[in-house]
Amino acid sequence: MNKIMDEREKRTEWFMHDRFGMFIHWGLYAIPGRGAWIRSDEQIPLEAYEPYFEEWNPIFYDPKKWAKAAKNAGMKYAVLTTKHHEGFCLFDSAYTDYKSTNTKCGRDLVREFVEAFRAEGLKVGFYYSLLDWHHPDYPAYGDMYHPDRANEAYKGKEHNFERYLDYMHNQVRELMTNYGKIDILWFDFSYEGHLGEDWRGKELVDMVRSLQPDIILNGRLEANGESYGSVMTDDPNIFSGDFVCPEMIIPPQGLRTPSGRKIPWEACFTMNNEWGYMPMDIHRKTSTQLIKKLVECTSKNGNMLLNVSPTPKGEIPDWQLKILEETGEWMHENSDSIYGCGMSEFEKPEWGRYTQKGNKLYAHILEESIGAIALPGVKGRVKKARRLADGSEMLLLTPWVAKEFPDCEFINYANPEWASFHVDETRDNVIELELIED
Numbered sequence: 001m002n003k004i005m006d007e008r009e010k011r012t013e014w015f016m017h018d019r020f021g022m023f024i025h026w027g028l029y030a031i032p033g034r035g036a037w038i039r040s041d042e043q044i045p046l047e048a049y050e051p052y053f054e055e056w057n058p059i060f061y062d063p064k065k066w067a068k069a070a071k072n073a074g075m076k077y078a079v080l081t082t083k084h085h086e087g088f089c090l091f092d093s094a095y096t097d098y099k100s101t102n103t104k105c106g107r108d109l110v111r112e113f114v115e116a117f118r119a120e121g122l123k124v125g126f127y128y129s130l131l132d133w134h135h136p137d138y139p140a141y142g143d144m145y146h147p148d149r150a151n152e153a154y155k156g157k158e159h160n161f162e163r164y165l166d167y168m169h170n171q172v173r174e175l176m177t178n179y180g181k182i183d184i185l186w187f188d189f190s191y192e193g194h195l196g197e198d199w200r201g202k203e204l205v206d207m208v209r210s211l212q213p214d215i216i217l218n219g220r221l222e223a224n225g226e227s228y229g230s231v232m233t234d235d236p237n238i239f240s241g242d243f244v245c246p247e248m249i250i251p252p253q254g255l256r257t258p259s260g261r262k263i264p265w266e267a268c269f270t271m272n273n274e275w276g277y278m279p280m281d282i283h284r285k286t287s288t289q290l291i292k293k294l295v296e297c298t299s300k301n302g303n304m305l306l307n308v309s310p311t312p313k314g315e316i317p318d319w320q321l322k323i324l325e326e327t328g329e330w331m332h333e334n335s336d337s338i339y340g341c342g343m344s345e346f347e348k349p350e351w352g353r354y355t356q357k358g359n360k361l362y363a364h365i366l367e368e369s370i371g372a373i374a375l376p377g378v379k380g381r382v383k384k385a386r387r388l389a390d391g392s393e394m395l396l397l398t399p400w401v402a403k404e405f406p407d408c409e410f411i412n413y414a415n416p417e418w419a420s421f422h423v424d425e426t427r428d429n430v431i432e433l434e435l436i437e438d
Contacts, residue, residue: 002234005261008242011216012264015184015243017340018076018123019298020331023268023307024066024113025275027084028052030312036276039086039133039147046134046147053088057104061314063116069316071120073324074331074338079125079186079305080113082175085145087134091178095170098134114179125184126175130168130199130221137164144191165200172204176211185212186245189220196222196239205238217241218266234259245305250293254300254343266303269293271320277309284319287326288427294327294338295364295428299353301342326427333389334430337362346377352428362388363431371418372399372410373431379409381435387413387423388430 029036031052039049070078083089089099091110100109110126117124132138133147139161140146141154148154176182185208190196201221208215222239223229231240234257243264244255255263269290272281290306297304308316308324316324331338337355344354344361351373352366361382363375375382385394394411399418402410411431413421423429 002236004236004238004240005234005257008236008264009262011214012242014123015077015216015266015303016264016301016342019303019338019341020073020075020294021125021266021303021305022066022070022073022075022078023127023305024078024080024310025084025277025307026081026090026310027276028056028086028088029084030277030310031055033276033278033280033312035274035278036084036086038276040145043147043150045151049086053098053103055104056088056100056312058109058310058312058314061105061107061109061112061310063109063113064119066113066308066310066316067116067120067122069321069324070117070122073328074335075122075306076339077123077125077183078113078117079127079184080110081127081129082110083129083132083171084127085129085131085133085188087129087132089171091175093171093174095167095174096135110175111179118180123183124179125186126179126182127186127188128172128175129188130190130194131188132164132168135164135167137161137167169200169204169207173207173211176208176215182212182215185215185217187218187220187241190222196237201239216243218243218245220245228255231263233257234261243303250296251300251302254302262301264303265301266305267293267297268305268307270307270309271323275307275309277311277317279317285323287323287330290323291327291330291427292366295353295355295366298338298341298355299343299348299364330427334428336360336432337364337388337430349374349376359435359437361433361435363433365429365431368420368429370420372397372402372412374402374405375409375411375433378433378435379407382409382411383434383436385411385434386432388432389424389426394431 025036029038082091092101092108093099114124137159140148143149219229219231219241228244229240230236246267250267255265272284274281294304308320310316341355341357344356346354352364355362397417398410401418
């Protein structure tokens, strides 16, 4: 057995059980409200971006409210952007003046986040950008993403990348040292010319593992949202981390190595189209859509990390809180079909999806049937069936109109067995099937 993969499997056991987390993208970019990548997208020079630092003062920031919203939604962990590509730190770093404690705010926002989420029993994770468009030693002119990549004033300007790496390593050490036990470290991201050892990656990973031996890392020291790197192989390297993080997409199937070993993964999504606060982006997903996507991730042995984008004043927008509330209502009744569950041994049914945990098979009825519900693949395997939301009995039966389908099990809400019955409206009606164990 591969030692790296065995250790990865052990570290990610809780992660693959919990399935559902909160991503929080928050920084100076919330003030212009045009996305987290605004400096790069609009090629804004540093001096033109400086007023946002001078203005930063999230007077309504209350991470206790954030944590309660996450917990009530059924989320089990959260990942906060401690420093995005813009370089602004939400924590009190000793290595920069470009931090929240030096603004009108005057607070270590990361510390308050950690304390609030831990108090609600949630695991905490830190996002940290490997890029830094504020640091003078990060390459600018000609870089793929830097805001000054085409600025002639930066052409030929000397930079000391090793000095930047010292800075970056020191900040990661601070995050791993000053805030107690950290459960996830979410790096972002690698690209051409900046891959793996270009970040002094082995030294970085060894340092993180020495300070936080149980922490799980994503794989973006060697990859980004477009490619997953060596984690997809049977011979991962030290940079591959513990899990894959596909962005704005769910893999068509569950991820496995060529030999068939499960690869831990987590799909990260926004609620609209942007990671950072953008009030004019009204292309909003619904709670029904996101619940179905959580079910899909679980049915493929994956997690879902759902983003919120707080305002410059520090509040999660009301419409995002509403989605979390509605998701929590469904999770309150149906979370047994998510936590600890994964891919079923049975093929995906036409009316929805299966998730499974041991001898409990969960039928997610996403498309209501006419008459009895056909359960493909489970004939002779079902001991009893109950509606998960309320524990009410489902009848195991074969309607007289279904005698031509002897290989299929059927269930219905009531008699007569051939009739159609309406139940309370729900975003996903889940039936718990207890299987006869072999």
